[in-house]
Amino acid sequence: GEDVEQSLFLSVREGDSSVINCTYTDSSSTYLYWYKQEPGAGLQLLTYIFSNMDMKQDQRLTVLLNKKDKHLSLRIADTQTGDSAIYFCAESGYNKLIFGAGTRLAVHP
Amino acid sequence: DTAVSQTPKYLVTQMGNDKSIKCEQNLGHDTMYWYKQDSKKFLKIMFSYNNKELIINETVPNRFSPKSPDKAHLNLHINSLELGDSAVYFCASSRQGQGAYGYTFGSGTRLTVV
Numbered sequence: 001g002e003d004v005e006q007s008l009f010l011s012v013r014e015g016d017s018s019v020i021n022c023t024y025t026d027s028s029s030t031y032l033y034w035y036k037q038e039p040g041a042g043l044q045l046l047t048y049i050f051s052n053m054d055m056k057q058d059q060r061l062t063v064l065l066n067k068k069d070k071h072l073s074l075r076i077a078d079t080q081t082g083d084s085a086i087y088f089c090a091e092s093g094y095n096k097l098i099f100g101a102g103t104r105l106a107v108h109p
Numbered sequence: 110d111t112a113v114s115q116t117p118k119y120l121v122t123q124m125g126n127d128k129s130i131k132c133e134q135n136l137g138h139d140t141m142y143w144y145k146q147d148s149k150k151f152l153k154i155m156f157s158y159n160n161k162e163l164i165i166n167e168t169v170p171n172r173f174s175p176k177s178p179d180k181a182h183l184n185l186h187i188n189s190l191e192l193g194d195s196a197v198y199f200c201a202s203s204r205q206g207q208g209a210y211g212y213t214f215g216s217g218t219r220l221t222v223v
Contacts, residue, residue, distance in 0.1 A: 035214075041216065042199060042214045042215060043199065043201075086150055095164050095165055096142065096165055097212055102151075102152075
């Protein structure tokens with residue numbers, strides 16, 4: 001079945017690294033995505049990883065993919081207050097995205 | 110230029126009314142979607158259209174009727190609104206259903222049924 005799971009909350013101190021984890025079910029997913037949603041706003045594509053990659057780095061963001069365990073993670077280095085948002089993991093299904101429930105990241109001083 | 114635009118941004122209406130939400134994309138994408146985000150922020154696909162043809166209908170009540178007059182537009186009409194329809198509705202578009210650049214989402218329409 002289709003199921004993407006994430007922990008619901010993460011609290012970090014400003015300047016620390018944040019790691020948001022996700023597990024997915026469909027091993028045939030070609031792409032896996034991370035979206036960011038700020039309060040009252042829409043969904044912003046943060047980054048994606050192709051299924052034949054293990055890691056992708058994009059400035060402060062590092063995505064790790066473990067296909068064997070169907071585990072995806074997003075690491076945000078030097079987390080800032082502007083990073084406070086909900087982060088959604090998503091896998092590409094047939095003509096649709098399947099989202100996790102979202103991880104609410106709170107950054108405190 | 111806004112890539113995926115939805116109107117209205119906010120919609121407050123009474124139970125039993127009929128309402129429409131409009132969506133337009135100027136990205137040249139051929140696939141458009143409606144997603145519903147409930148009060149717990151859970152996002153779920155409702156409909157998907159490719160080149161004006163319906164390809165996904167995820168067991169949405171038939172009070173919801175999408176209409177795609179052309180590839181750039183996908184509107185959502187809702188009949189006999191119920192309290193449980195209160196949610197944020199997101200329109201999105203993509204190239205051929207999926208891809209490296211993912212999906213582009215509109216800013217959402219917050220529907221409140223009272």
